[in-house]
Every structure is written in C-alpha cells, then in structure tokens.
Amino acid sequence: MNAIEARNITKFFHEPTTFQVLKQISFTVEKGHFVSLVGKSGCGKSTLLYVLSTMDTDYEGELLFENHLITGKNQDELSKFRNEHLGFVFQFHFLLPEFTVLENVMLPALKLKRFSHKEIEHRAIEKLQLVGMDNFAFNTASKLSGGQQQRVAIARALINDPSIIMGDEPTGNLDKTNSFIVLDILKKLAADNKQTIITVTHDQEFAAQTDHIIEMEDGLIIRQ
C-alpha cells in the first residue's frame, strides 16, 4: 500500500520575486519504507517536506495519505490528522524549553487523548527508553545537549504511534556518534513497527543506509 502519494505538486514563492520552487513533483512512498530525500542546498527539499507534512497548504497538486485525499481539508482537520498520523523531527531540536523531557513527549498524546494521563505517562517513558533518554525524563528540556534533545524530539514524534515519521535533516546538527544513534532508531522503527519514514538529508552515509533515495535538483525529482 502507498503510505504517501504526491501528484503534480507545484509551489511558487512570491517573495522577494515570484519563482517556482517545486515543479510538478509526483512520487509514491510504500508503507514501512525508510526514504531519504537528497539534493543540493536550496533545491527545495525542505519546502517539499513541509507540503507533505500538511503544515504548508499553499501549493497546487494533490496529496494522498493511504489513498485518502488530504489536499483541501481545513486547518483544524489537518491539525487532528497531524496529531494522530504524523510525527516530526526537525533540524533544530524544537522542544518546549520550560517543560520537562517527559512533559514534552507527552504533549501530543495529551492533545489526542487516546489514552488516560497515567497510560500516556507510561507510554512516554517507553518511548524515552527506546531513544535511551528515560534517565532524563524529569530534567528540564532546555538543560539537555543538542543530541539529547534530538532524541527526545524523536520520542515525542513517536508518542501517538504515527504511521508516518518525517524529519528535516534530523541529524544535521549532530556529531557522528549521535547521528548514528538517531539513524539506528529510525531504521528499527521502519523495520519493526512498519512505520513509514521520510527524512531530508545531505549526509551521504545516512542516505546510503535507507531503503530508498529520492534526489532533487531545482524543484524537480531527478532520480528515484
């Protein structure tokens, strides 16, 4: 089954001048695949990923998740969809700085309310164990190192058991060891849990380890 299908995704930026950043992009990603999106800086990888993330709705073309059309849904529906089905890991470790590690991981689940508070806490600890951060559960997020924060961000992305996990250069700010840890975690998720993973990267070694590579240049897919 297709986890994601993009049909003729086209996008323009109008500032400072109008230019086409995505040009008729079409591709599919199989469920449970680990896909990396590569290409030179400025070719449109991040822009494409944010369209796929449903956060950016200013595009032409169609986006489907598991054969359901997503394009055209309103903001609140998209919020719910993201909360339930998508997990994100960003280039910069975006955690809420004043909250504890555990609270940061719990936040998306508290919103979804699929489980009770107690269960959510239990599951959050499990996810933190998965990324090796359970010992830091009660530390304040802002007190962690970059690599640690990124692992917490992955745990947060996993809390609602999303079918798709997206990352925009999730290892971009990490050293070799930490990059390797993160890559390992993501690979395991795809293999064991059948979760689909799409990450933007310009790390050749990282890309080589994934199931599938999509290469972009100037808003076009040149190889997949």
Added chain:
Amino acid sequence: MKSSNLKLALRIALVHLLSKKKQTLVAMLGVTFGISMFIVMISFMTGVNDFLMDLTLDGSPHIHINNPVKTERAPLAAAAYDTSQTRIILHHQKPKQELPRIKNGFQILREIRQHPDVSFASPQLTSQVFFNNGAIRFSGMVVGIDVKQENAMYKLHEKMISGTVEKLLSNRNGILVGEKLSKKMNIVPGDRVSLTTANGDVFMMKVVGIFAFGITTIDDVRCYVDLQTAQKLLGKSADYFTDLNIKLKDYRKASTLAPILKARYGFKTEDWEQSNASILTGEMVRNTMTYVVAITMLIVAGFGIYNIMNMTVVNKMRDIAILKATGYEGTDIILIFLLQSIIIGIIGALMGVLTGILISYGINQIPFPTSDVIKIETFPVAFKMKHYLLAIFFGFLTTLLAGYFPSRKASKIDPVAIIRG
C-alpha cells in the same frame, strides 16, 4: 474532553507566566492600580452623593402635600358657552376667597399613616411673620408642628445647637429659632422675641432653642412652634393646618406614591425629586464623570496587558509552532494565551479590590475640616459590594479583550515559517 483541554492549556499558560515573572507582575500591578482607583473613585463619589442626599432628605419631606392659593381656574362664563367654539378672555383673574388649608386634614393624616410604605406623616401650619427687633423687622416663617412627629421625622433634637425641642410642649409661647436668624437678632434661649403675624397681631414668644440644618435657606428664616400655638397665633381652629409632610420607608417610592395621593385627595403633592431636581442633576454629572475616569483607567491597564501579551506571543513563537506542528488547533493556542491574560486579570483585580477597599477605608478616616454648615466628621465613603463586583466585572472584561487580540494573533502563526528557520 473539554476539561482536560483546559487543564493542559492552563498548565502551559502557567509555565509561560512564570517564565516571565517580572512582566507578569507589572501587568498584574497595572490591573491592580486600575481597579483600585476605580473602586476608590466610585466609593468616594457615592459617599459624597449619599451624604448630600441624606442632607437633603433630612431637611425635607419625601412627599409634601399642600393647598396653594389657585390663581387660575376656569372662568365662570365658560359654563355658559361651548368653549370649543368660543374663546373667553379674562384679564387679571383674582383668586377665590379660599383658605390654603388642608380640609379634613386629620382624617387624611390618619389614612396616610395606615399606608404600608409610610413611616411618618406630620401636619404643619406655616405662615409668614415678622420679628420685631428694636427698630428693624426681620421676616421669618413660623412653622407649627406636631412636636413629637416632627422630631421623629427630622430628628430635630440632633439639629439643636442649644435648648431642647421638648420645651415647645411645656411652654405654650415657646419658639425654636433657626441659627442664622437667631444670630441676626442676637438672641439666645431664654430671651423673648416679639412677632407680628400676617393679620397684624403681635405676640411675645419665648425662645426655647436654636437649631441648624446646615442649609442656609432654612436656618435663615424658619422657626418652630407647637401646632396649637400656631393655630392660636393665626386665630384658626384646632383642625386647621396647611401642609402635610410624609416620610417613606423607602424614599425611592416617593415619585410613584405622590401621584396616587394627589389623585385621591386632590391637593398639590410634590415628591422630593421634584423639589430637589438640581441636586439630582449634580449627582448625575458627578456619577458620569466618575465612571468615565474610572473606566479610562481600566482601559489603560488593558493596554498594559495587551502589550505584555503581544510580547509573550513574539517570545513564544517557537513553542506555538511546535504545538501547532504536533497537532494543537488554533483554539488550543487561543486558550493558552487567553488564560494567561485571564490569570493576570483575576489576580490583579482581586488585589485591586483589596487595595481599593483599604484606600477608601483610609479616606474614610481623614477628618473633614470642621464647619458649622456641614455636619460631617470624616470624608464620606460608601462601601458597597455592588461596586466591587462591578470593578471585577469590568476588570475581567478589559483583560479578556486585551488578551484576545494577541491570542488570536498567536493562533494565526504559520508554523512552517518558524520551524524551517
């Protein structure tokens, strides 16, 4: 479902508030200041208004019934013609030979006293007189009263500067004289004064007391004698009196009861609102000014909150982007920021009410410069629950409005623009 949303938003709101303690405190103090000034101004103004109202109501009846001489009545000729066809012009019509008395006065008095809204009703016989003070004559107004009733109605004994009210009863020629008038005539209790009635009769009276209402127009002319004495002075029978004064249990009912009495007895009735229209106008002007200034202060406090909330939204853009990216909806974001300003508003308002009460209590302790005219010991302040609730309500409304616009701005933030850096 909803309550857990609220709890979550509250938790985030509290963390945000505590992460900028100084701004939070400044915003709260802004509200505290606005609310406390609101309360101080309104309590003080109401105190002044109530005091003036008491002063006015003290010295005047709630409803006054009398029977003034009518100079305008239908000409006799009108009976003989169809007045829709014929115009009758009559120059300089003279009043009928008619006494300004209230006919069947004591019967009416008894009936009025039965009325459930009435607390006191008292007859009066008023007449212009002249006091003969050596070569000079001062005009005065003799008021014959039912001493006990009148004393109960106006607390005359509290108005006495010297002498006592009760002496009017034991002394048939006794008279109480207004303070200003007594000074003009240079008399003290025990002195004798000679007065000339409108009919030209001369009587010697014994001054048994001096009173002051603190209202010049009264203290300059009025004198009290017993009703029977007044009837004797004017050569009238024992059932003769000219005015009927009524005090009600609730003075606000005067304007509704007056027309009813007029319809039943046919005499002229005037309620205190009609007799004191200028005081009521003054009160309205003071109230309007007070509310305008007080609400302006709250609006200024509101701008303070608006500024600080705007700053918070800018500072917390990353948090907002993360929450939105992980599935929080616009309404969740609005709730998080609105709650912050509501918390600021509630705590600020409660502190404001407390400070406001303390300050107005302080004002209430300041001694009022002593004066013969106004009988008051400290600055008047009204302590009313209604004002505190009103202040909290307005404070809440301003913070809600001040918080809403920054919150809405926060909910509109585009997470992509922030996350991609």
